[in-house]
Amino acid sequence: MEGPYRDLGSGFARLTGQEGARRGPSRITHVEDALLELLRNARDAGASQIFVASTLAARRFRALTVIDDGRGIPEPYAGLVFEPGVTTRHLNPVPDPTAPTGSHHGAGLALYHLKQASVSAEVLSPSSPTAIRATFDTRTLPERHLQSASRPSRSNLLATAESFARSQKQPHPPRLYHGSPARILAALLRNRIIQSSSGSGGLRREAGRVGLYLSGRTVQRVMRGQVAAAEPVGSGGLRAGSGPAPRRRGAGGGGAVLPVGEEEKAEIAAILGRAARAGYVEVDDLKVESRPGEILLKARVYEPEEEYE
Numbered sequence: 328m329e330g331p332y333r334d335l336g337s338g339f340a341r342l343t344g345q346e347g348a349r350r351g352p353s354r355i356t357h358v359e360d361a362l363l364e365l366l367r368n369a370r371d372a373g374a375s376q377i378f379v380a381s382t383l384a385a386r387r388f389r390a391l392t393v394i395d396d397g398r399g400i401p402e403p404y405a406g407l408v409f410e411p412g413v414t415t416r417h418l419n420p421v422p423d424p425t426a427p428t429g430s431h432h433g434a435g436l437a438l439y440h441l442k443q444a445s446v447s448a449e450v451l452s453p454s455s456p457t458a459i460r461a462t463f464d465t466r467t468l469p470e471r472h473l474q475s476a477s478r479p480s481r482s483n484l485l486a487t488a489e490s491f492a493r494s495q496k497q498p499h500p501p502r503l504y505h506g507s508p509a510r511i512l513a514a515l516l517r518n519r520i521i522q523s524s525s526g527s528g529g530l531r532r533e534a535g536r537v538g539l540y541l542s543g544r545t546v547q548r549v550m551r552g553q554v555a556a557a558e559p560v561g562s563g564g565l566r567a568g569s570g571p572a573p574r575r576r577g578a579g580g581g582g583a584v585l586p587v588g589e590e591e592k593a594e595i596a597a598i599l600g601r602a603a604r605a606g607y608v609e610v611d612d613l614k615v616e617s618r619p620g621e622i623l624l625k626a627r628v629y630e631p632e633e634e635y636e
């Protein structure tokens with residue numbers, strides 16, 4: 328690593344001569360850039376699993392909680408990592424083929440710029456697991472627009488996580504999970520990153536400790552197994568209710584026809600909506616098709632952007 332640095336102990340250093348870079352343009356111009364830096368740091372800490380919980384409040388404030396099972400940050404340094412030039416990469420710079428050309432990976436500036444661009448950013452848990460939470464005002468730090476208007480469930484944050492996962496070329500790349508806080512809590516339990524030992528009150532505190540702020544009711548639902556755990560991104564994991572509808576032909580095109588009016592359709596939509604919300608997904612575009620001998624219901628199921636808490 329070029330440039331002089333001051334040894335801070337435990338492998339940490341503060342790179343000096345960072346004035347230029349510090350005042351230079353930030354790498355973080357969109358929320359997705361911040362997510363990418365958090366993912367890189369977790370990967371560089373040797374994480375085998377990385378969990379990203381995302382919420383959007385008031386259609387404006389994006390909160391990202393990134394939890395990883397890597398080596399963690401030694402306690403006394405947790406408050407320093409947002410300062411410019413503070414890094415552990417000065418002795419062993421991490422080669423990063425995925426970094427955009429011209430970026431200074433290993434300069435200890437990513438979290439500094441991230442914090443500058445955020446409403447708040449903090450290390451909630453320095454290790455076992457490591458949890459970093461940052462909130463952004465999307466009016467000042469925008470999110471990139473969706474690439475595909477036909478797939479509104481694919482937020483760009485998920486697409487960012489997917490492309491990060493795909494770009495990892497090491498033999499054992501970290502497994503990456505993305506979802507609502509409830510689905511991430513379910514995944515943390517399933518993967519034994521946190522344990523549900525002392526009832527729902529204890530689990531709620533555990534979840535809060537790693538930046539997953541959930542109601543007591545939601546935590547109980549997670550404990551009862553009523554919330555589908557987030558699946559690793561890129562695994563093609565099924566979301567609740569997204570299985571293909573069974574295709575069975577009506578009896579030779581014959582049979583009775585059941586007409587469904589707007590009122591009944593609204594009731595069906597309400598029932599599906601309740602079922603979906605219980606699993607932290609949403610349903611819309613309900614189509615009801617009455618055919619001789621059968622009735623077909625089809626609806627779009629997707630993960631919501633807006634949090635429920």
Ligand SMILES: Nc1ncnc2c1ncn2[C@@H]1O[C@H](COP(=O)(O)OP(=O)(O)OP(=O)(O)O)[C@@H](O)[C@H]1O
Nearest residue numbers: 368369372399408414415432433434435436437438
């Ligand atoms: N998830 C994490 N687990 C363990 N240590 C971390 C984690 N995130 C950050 N750190 C520590 O914080 C330091 C600062 O992180 P930051 O992203 O600001 O700079 P960097 O990764 O060193 O270099 P770059 O500017 O290229 O990102 C890292 O060097 C690392 O020691």
Ligand SMILES: [Mg+2]
Nearest residue numbers: 364367368437
């Ligand atoms: Mg970094």
